[in-house]
Amino acid sequence: MTAAITSEVEHAIERTRNEVAALHAQLVTNGLVVWTGGNVSGRVPGAELFVIKPSGVDYDDLAPDTMILCDLDGAVVPGTPGSDRAPSSDTAAHAFVYRNMPEVGGVVHTHSTYATAWAARGESIPCVITAMADEFGGDIPVGPFAIIGDDSIGRGIVATLRGHRSRAVLMQNHGPFTIGRDARDAVKAAVMLEDVARTVHIARQGGPLIPIPQDAIDSLFARYQGVYGQTPEAVVEHPTDKESD
Numbered sequence: 001m002t003a004a005i006t007s008e009v010e011h012a013i014e015r016t017r018n019e020v021a022a023l024h025a026q027l028v029t030n031g032l033v034v035w036t037g038g039n040v041s042g043r044v045p046g047a048e049l050f051v052i053k054p055s056g057v058d059y060d061d062l063a064p065d066t067m068i069l070c071d072l073d074g075a076v077v078p079g080t081p082g083s084d085r086a087p088s089s090d091t092a093a094h095a096f097v098y099r100n101m102p103e104v105g106g107v108v109h110t111h112s113t114y115a116t117a118w119a120a121r122g123e124s125i126p127c128v129i130t131a132m133a134d135e136f137g138g139d140i141p142v143g144p145f146a147i148i149g150d151d152s153i154g155r156g157i158v159a160t161l162r163g164h165r166s167r168a169v170l171m172q173n174h175g176p177f178t179i180g181r182d183a184r185d186a187v188k189a190a191v192m193l194e195d196v197a198r199t200v201h202i203a204r205q206g207g208p209l210i211p212i213p214q215d216a217i218d219s220l221f222a223r224y225q226g227v228y229g230q231t232p233e234a235v236v237e238h239p240t241d242k243e244s245d
Contacts, residue, residue, distance in 0.1 A: 009047045016042045016051045016183075017064040017081075023187045024053060024062050030191045032110040033059070039088040042183030043098055043105045048072045050098055054085040072099045074151075089148055096154025097179065101162065106183030108190040111175040114197035118142075119170035125200055128209040132200075133217040134224035135192045137165030145172040153177075165221065168193040 005013070020042045027033045027040065036059070041052035051067045065081040068088075074095035076083050088094075094107045110116075118125050118140070125140040127133055132140070143160040146152035157177050160169045167189040168178045176193055180186030203209060212220075 005047070009044065009049075012045045012047060013049065013051070013069060013080075014064070016044045017067045017069075020051045020053070020183050021062050021064045021067050023183050024059055026187050026191070027108075027110060028059050030194070032112040032190055032194055034111070038110040039090055039094075039108070040183055040187060041088075041091075041094045041107045044069075045105075049077065050094065052091055052094055053088050054082060055088050057085070070095065090153065092149070092151045093154035093157065093177070096151040097157055100154075100158045101179065103181070104179045104186075106180045106186035108178045108180075108183075108186040109175065110190055110194075112190070112194040112197070114201050115140075115168075115170060115176040115194050116174075117201065118197055119172055119175055122172045124170070125197055126209060127212055127217055128200060128203065129196060130212070130220055131192070132196045133212055133220035134228070135189065135196075136168060137221040137225075138217055140166055140168050140170060140193065140196070143169045143171045143177075145174070148174075 020040050023040045027038050032038060036056050039053040041050050043050045048071060050070055050072070052070060053062065054066055054068055057066065066085070068082040068085060069077040069080045070087060070091060071077060072095055074091045076087055090109050097104055097107050119142065122142050124142050125132070127136070127138045141160050141164060143156040146156045153171060156171060157169055161179065167180060168176055170176055176190065178186045178189035178193060180189055200209070
């Protein structure tokens with residue numbers, strides 16, 4: 001049973017609804033989905049809850065109040081906005097990930113073309129470009145075939161990614177799932193996954209791929225994850241005006 005929702009958690013739910021609704025547009029913008037397929041979910045900070053897309057709803061019709069609030073068993077929280085709709089058919093998979101990987105704050109599923117093509121072959125994507133080493137820390141692994149409708153897909157995701165540096169898995173004969181520290185991070189991983197899946201596919205048409213040595217992969221991953229970009233504390237310092245002498 002879901003615990004009573006405090007005002008603080010209510011604010012966190014509202015923020016998560018807004019973020020998850022907006023992030024679905026990124027799936028469309030980046031060409032990762034067609035029609036109503038695919039979904040983004042986000043864990044609600046400070047609560048055993050997550051927000052996910054409703055099933056079979058056009059992307060143009062998605063809004064914060066159409067997002068569905070679920071507990072970590074995947075049950076819809078009654079009496080909340082969107083609770084009159086059925087949640088995504090992948091809800092049980094997302095819920096299983098959240099229950100078993102507490103460090104995960106966002107999950108994304110797409111059927112993006114190139115990543116799904118690798119999944120259809122049951123073939124991992126080899127780490128042969130530095131962007132893969134940076135973002136995923138190595139190969140993109142393949143997860144087991146599983147039927148939609150229960151937590152089987154979630155079990156496959158967790159079994160494949162637990163202890164793995166990759167934030168993406170190619171579920172065999174199905175398509176990619178990505179995880180992140182929050183929903184935006186998981187969407188970024190989905191975008192980057194499709195980019196590298198396409199690039200490596202094209203590269204292989206031209207001849208043998210050149211693997212990156214493991215020590216170089218480790219170095220690239222550490223640099224990108226620990227140094228690249230701006231930290232929250234980073235500020236732009238401006239010279240102060242000085243009194244004239």
